[in-house]
Amino acid sequence: MYQLHIANKNYSSWSLRPWVLMKTLDIPFDEALHPFQSGDNHDLFAHFSPTGRVPVLYDGATAVWDSLAIAEYLADTHAGIWPEERQARAWARCAAAEMHAGFGTLRNLCPMNCGLRVRLPALPDALRADLTRLDALWRQGLSRFGGPFLAGPAFSAADAFFAPVVFRVQTYGLPLSDAAQAWCRAMLALPALREWYQQALAEEWRDPSHEEESVGQGEIIEDLRGRTE
Numbered sequence: 001m002y003q004l005h006i007a008n009k010n011y012s013s014w015s016l017r018p019w020v021l022m023k024t025l026d027i028p029f030d031e032a033l034h035p036f037q038s039g040d041n042h043d044l045f046a047h048f049s050p051t052g053r054v055p056v057l058y059d060g061a062t063a064v065w066d067s068l069a070i071a072e073y074l075a076d077t078h079a080g081i082w083p084e085e086r087q088a089r090a091w092a093r094c095a096a097a098e099m100h101a102g103f104g105t106l107r108n109l110c111p112m113n114c115g116l117r118v119r120l121p122a123l124p125d126a127l128r129a130d131l132t133r134l135d136a137l138w139r140q141g142l143s144r145f146g147g148p149f150l151a152g153p154a155f156s157a158a159d160a161f162f163a164p165v166v167f168r169v170q171t172y173g174l175p176l177s178d179a180a181q182a183w184c185r186a187m188l189a190l191p192a193l194r195e196w197y198q199q200a201l202a203e204e205w206r207d208p209s210h211e212e213e214s215v216g217q218g219e220i221i222e223d224l225r226g227r228t229e
């Protein structure tokens, strides 16, 4: 059985990617959740993670310590991680890689905090630029491959890599096109994403550094944690 090491569901955007991918594709795994204890958790995570970061997937003694590497490792032996059709597969890989390496302003200014609803002041130009690119990318995938998922009829790693952005859109009320918003709603309705969200809301840990990152960006309208829907 695989073992997937992750951190708080409320905050850990990188952890969410392989988790939602494996859950949605019915790839069984044991979850090992390590709550953040400070702004820097590298020493805390060092006993299972070569980089002191999460996620890490263990397959027996083999450690795979990066979310994109985890997707590729799983793709070696499991169908459905990437789309079957070659053009769609190339697009999905590019989209996942772009998310993996890019959208730095979105990442920094809108950190994942599933339970919060935050009103942002006027959006900085750099954030608008990230949202414009994100919107164009999602609309391109949805129209080119026919939806309902980003790279065609089946959920793939492309959707998994943007799953944390779906929670960011929800938390910060980010403006996107109707097509992009519709994809976000469909993602939020996925059983795996609903499960993650419910578990995130139920978490009792509050890490001050992660809280500050979110509230530093705007005004908190609502904190839904401690409730379940």
Ligand SMILES: N[C@@H](CCC(=O)N[C@@H](CS)C(=O)NCC(=O)O)C(=O)O
Binding pocket: 007, 011, 012, 013, 014, 015, 039, 040, 041, 042, 052, 053, 054, 055, 065, 066, 067, 068
């Ligand atoms: N490139 C890595 C990045 C992983 C990463 O940055 N993880 C964050 C958590 S969301 C982490 O473990 N941070 C350690 C810390 O905050 O101390 C991946 O794709 O898995």
